[in-house]
Amino acid sequence: MNQMQLKFLARSENENFARNVVAAFALPLNPTLSELSDVKTAISEAVTNCIVHAYPADESGWITLECVTEGDTLHITVSDSGKGIADLEQALAPFYTSLPDEERSGMGFTIMQTFMSGFSVESEQGVGTTVKMSKKFGARTNGNAR
């Protein structure tokens, strides 16, 4: 078991920071390049959501990132203390976006679900949003070609 926690501002330059931190933390679990790329993509989507949706444009709040390893599995929690999501079912639907004018495709949550082994989201209006994801490395059965 290994664990880390990180708090950083919801600013766009921290998307790349966060995905690379998680990739570095996951390396001892010996992920394939494809598994690592899945995790980085999912982290990007989760962190971008906090940056784009959680806080007002003129003030940035905190994003908390927590990673825990358990055997071959990496558990990740991304949370913000922003405005929260009023209708979670609607937000999770593929292609739903509350910002269609900003060229958002509404696919962030769908991508997280597709690329990770586990996914859940909890949100309360005015309190914040927490996304939990997990990825089991080496889940494939056809050898370990990279």
Ligand SMILES: Nc1ncnc2c1ncn2[C@@H]1O[C@H](COP(=O)(O)OP(=O)(O)OP(=O)(O)O)[C@@H](O)[C@H]1O
């Ligand atoms: N952290 C968050 N805080 C507040 N609202 C959120 C948060 N994350 C997602 N949402 C809401 O859920 C909707 C769906 O999120 P999703 O990531 O699937 O799509 P998107 O961010 O709108 O578009 P895309 O991710 O394709 O750029 C968002 O449009 C937004 O209304």
Ligand SMILES: [Mg+2]
């Ligand atoms: Mg998104």
